[in-house]
Amino acid sequence: MHLTRPRVIPWLAAALVAVAPACRSRSGSAPTRVAIGATLPLTGAEARIGGFFKEGYQLAVDEVNQRGGLQVGGRKLPVALTLLDDTSTQATAVNLADRLINSDKVDFLLGTYASHLVQAQSAVAEQNRVPYVNGGGGATDIYRRGYKYLFGIIAPVELLGTTLMQWIDREQKAGKLPRPAKIALLWENTAHGQDFRKGVSEFVNTSGGGYTVAVDESFELGGKDFSALLGAVKAAQVDLFLVDAHLPDYITIHRQYIGAGLCHPVVSYGARGSEKGAVEALGREHVSYILSAVWWNAQLAQTIPQAKAFAEAFQARYQRAPEWFQALAYESGRVLFTAIEQAGTLDREAVRAKLAALDMPSLLPGGRLRFPADKGQQVQNSFVVQQNMPDGSSPIVFPADVATARGVAPNPNCKR
Amino acid sequence: MQRLVDMAVSAVLLAGLYATMAYGLGLIYGVLRIVNLAHAGVLMAGAYLGFVLHRRLGLDPYLSIPLVLAVTFGFGVLLYRGLVRHLPRGAAGGPQSLLLLFGVWLVLRNGAYLIFSGNDHVIRTSYSTRAVEVLGGFVSLNRVAVFVVALVPVVLQLVLSRTYAGKAVRAVAQNASSCTLVGIDVERVYAITFGVGTALAGLAGLLSATLFSFNPSFGTGELLKSFVVVVLGGLGSIVGTSLAALLLAVVEVFAILVLPAYLTSAVGFIVLVVVLVLRPGGLFGQRVLG
Numbered sequence: 001m002h003l004t005r006p007r008v009i010p011w012l013a014a015a016l017v018a019v020a021p022a023c024r025s026r027s028g029s030a031p032t033r034v035a036i037g038a039t040l041p042l043t044g045a046e047a048r049i050g051g052f053f054k055e056g057y058q059l060a061v062d063e064v065n066q067r068g069g070l071q072v073g074g075r076k077l078p079v080a081l082t083l084l085d086d087t088s089t090q091a092t093a094v095n096l097a098d099r100l101i102n103s104d105k106v107d108f109l110l111g112t113y114a115s116h117l118v119q120a121q122s123a124v125a126e127q128n129r130v131p132y133v134n135g136g137g138g139a140t141d142i143y144r145r146g147y148k149y150l151f152g153i154i155a156p157v158e159l160l161g162t163t164l165m166q167w168i169d170r171e172q173k174a175g176k177l178p179r180p181a182k183i184a185l186l187w188e189n190t191a192h193g194q195d196f197r198k199g200v201s202e203f204v205n206t207s208g209g210g211y212t213v214a215v216d217e218s219f220e221l222g223g224k225d226f227s228a229l230l231g232a233v234k235a236a237q238v239d240l241f242l243v244d245a246h247l248p249d250y251i252t253i254h255r256q257y258i259g260a261g262l263c264h265p266v267v268s269y270g271a272r273g274s275e276k277g278a279v280e281a282l283g284r285e286h287v288s289y290i291l292s293a294v295w296w297n298a299q300l301a302q303t304i305p306q307a308k309a310f311a312e313a314f315q316a317r318y319q320r321a322p323e324w325f326q327a328l329a330y331e332s333g334r335v336l337f338t339a340i341e342q343a344g345t346l347d348r349e350a351v352r353a354k355l356a357a358l359d360m361p362s363l364l365p366g367g368r369l370r371f372p373a374d375k376g377q378q379v380q381n382s383f384v385v386q387q388n389m390p391d392g393s394s395p396i397v398f399p400a401d402v403a404t405a406r407g408v409a410p411n412p413n414c415k416r
Numbered sequence: 417m418q419r420l421v422d423m424a425v426s427a428v429l430l431a432g433l434y435a436t437m438a439y440g441l442g443l444i445y446g447v448l449r450i451v452n453l454a455h456a457g458v459l460m461a462g463a464y465l466g467f468v469l470h471r472r473l474g475l476d477p478y479l480s481i482p483l484v485l486a487v488t489f490g491f492g493v494l495l496y497r498g499l500v501r502h503l504p505r506g507a508a509g510g511p512q513s514l515l516l517l518f519g520v521w522l523v524l525r526n527g528a529y530l531i532f533s534g535n536d537h538v539i540r541t542s543y544s545t546r547a548v549e550v551l552g553g554f555v556s557l558n559r560v561a562v563f564v565v566a567l568v569p570v571v572l573q574l575v576l577s578r579t580y581a582g583k584a585v586r587a588v589a590q591n592a593s594s595c596t597l598v599g600i601d602v603e604r605v606y607a608i609t610f611g612v613g614t615a616l617a618g619l620a621g622l623l624s625a626t627l628f629s630f631n632p633s634f635g636t637g638e639l640l641k642s643f644v645v646v647v648l649g650g651l652g653s654i655v656g657t658s659l660a661a662l663l664l665a666v667v668e669v670f671a672i673l674v675l676p677a678y679l680t681s682a683v684g685f686i687v688l689v690v691v692l693v694l695r696p697g698g699l700f701g702q703r704v705l706g
Contacts (some may be wrong), residue, residue, distance in 0.1 A: 045633055047534030189678040217677040222637055224433070224628065225665075227426035227555075228672040228680070231419050248536050248629040255627070258545045259556030260422075281538035281629060286545055 034079045037100030038110035044088025056329025090120040097124040115139035122150045133336045135328030139191035143376025152378035160293045161199025163383040167398035171409040184215040184238040196244035244270035251281045265410030274394040288390045289411045293383040296324035306363035422553040427669040432563035435661035438645035439569045440616030442657045447589040447609040453517040456635030457524030462621025463630045485615045492614025496607045528632035536629040562623045573654045650698030
């Protein structure tokens with residue numbers, strides 16, 4: 001014992017010297033603000049939606065600051081958001097995340113938009129042990145990497161396919177659709193499309209013979225000619241035409257679909273359907289009765305208090321109704337701020353632990369939000385199925401507890 | 417059987433679009449030996465020009481063809497006079513021209529982002545979703561119209577082979593130095609050719625805009641297809657370009673019978689590699705404009 005004590009003291013001193021700079025940089029002086037960093041695709045291919053996410057982030061931050069800031073350890077701290085443009089490219093998203101953490105010294109990160117950007121950027125947050133809350137990366141692969149600091153408030157696209165099939169199943173059981181029903185399943189060759197296919201296929205496999213997939217094909221993003229694919233759909237004489245596509249492909253495919261004289265009792269393009277751009281491109285009469293399933297819809301304000309508060313605040317600030325993009329961005333901020341206040345400190349580990357254990361009222365379908373560990377900390381809230389109506393509205397038709405209309409099946413357009 | 421007929425009709429219509437995209441690129445390479453990367457930017461600009469004329473002036477996209485041709489021709493001539501003519505020609509000028517015209521493409525694209533944002537736009541007319549019956553199947557009226565317009569540049573073949581101006585262009589393509597000796601204004605021929613090639617790209621952009629949605633990134637995939645068509649057809653051959661467009665379209669459309677749909681567009685590139693290995697000059701040889 002007498003021999004070892006003198007050896008321990010120098011080692012202890014050396015360890016303290018080594019650790020001291022790190023302590024000073026993050027907790028040496030009392031914080032005067034909560035520094036949040038984020039990048040968004042404000043230019044480039046995803047610029048339109050990046051702009052929507054920016055609106056949601058700014059609204060969440062401004063609301064907190066108008067209340068005097070976040071309650072952290074007995075003090076009110078204002079939130080400072082550093083928002084950078086990642087130009088819709090992975091390399092920039094990664095570089096800027098690194099800069100935000102190591103140069104700008106932000107405390108926490110809010111995520112960018114688009115699965116491929118979130119996938120790349122969240123790795124930087126994980127390496128630096130910075131909590132990263134995002135509403136823009138829905139692909140399930142992102143959450144299968146065992147990351148501890150990544151939290152997704154965007155439900156997996158698999159559930160999109162499942163929720164859509166649940167509505168179809170209800171209509172089939174009501175005798176409005178044939179049993180068994182033949183499905184044409186077309187999906188874009190991306191993680192998004194693969195997840196959609198998985199959701200629909202798994203539902204079909206457990207349906208007890210209620211459905212058969214007659215056409216199961218993927219297609220390349222930005223394709224020009226879908227006539228061969230639509231020819232296969234026509235030859236298979238299906239009942240349900242289910243596609244997962246981005247907006248430009250939805251417009252291209254549906255134009256060629258109409259041109260080929262096709263019509264099916266159920267038509268869906270996944271998350272696409274009610275967009276203003278699609279109505280302009282295709283005409284209201286040609287998008288009527290198309291189903292789409294989305295993460296959020298402003299009509300949820302009728303049944304969920306948090307959705308109502310958000311929709312009213314957004315309307316007051318931007319003079320228009322929000323879409324799911326702004327809602328998920330806003331909720332990302334709100335969730336992170338809630339965890340910080342619950343932790344009562346800016347310590348990243350403490351906030352991460354609070355996020356992991358969070359179970360709070362939410363504006364999302366279902367009204368509550370939590371990050372299940374067995375799903376890689378990605379929320380599992382249901383989608384809402386909406387249907388375009390001839391009058392231009394798109395009411396929620398499923399789930400029943402938030403539905404604002406019954407929904408129409410089979411597609412009346414096919415009778416004409 | 418009807419499905420095969422429908423596919424054949426689709427292939428022919430698609431070929432018309434591919435050929436229109438590729439004519440301008442082939443013409444400029446055939447005469448100036450320059451790979452015009454700004455082709456993609458002009459395709460995009462043609463689409464937006466048609467969009468603005470339709471949205472602001474209510475001009476039907478097919479009626480706006482002369483205007484789009486005139487504007488993009490003027491842009492091409494200015495681009496040549498202002499920038500391209502200062503570059504070295506032939507293999508020596510390859511990297512410079514690639515970089516310069518790539519830069520022009522980036523400027524056009526980012527300019528469009530500034531003006532129109534990254535949102536997708538479309539041109540919708542009363543006949544956008546109308547169909548006509550062809551050989552027992554239905555095809556979009558718009559696609560038929562695009563195919564008919566795509567046949568018009570084939571007239572260029574007649575102009576090149578029958579008129580004095582056309583012969584001058586072909587002569588310059590063969591030997592510019594000798595042309596100077598016999599009194600042909602080579603620089604003027606180059607400027608006009610660059611203008612015509614650019615105008616054809618603008619036309620292709622306008623026609624594409626009647627079929628597809630577009631944003632400032634539009635043109636990238638179209639440029640790749642154009643390369644495949646031009647190289648398959650034999651650089652500088654207009655008839656070859658048309659036939660190569662047909663071959664590419666037939667291969668892509670019928671590939672779905674044996675391949676997953678997402679692989680069909682890759683088939684065109686496989687055909688390109690095979691042709692380049694077996695016939696490096698393209699299917700129809702390295703002719704000089706016909």
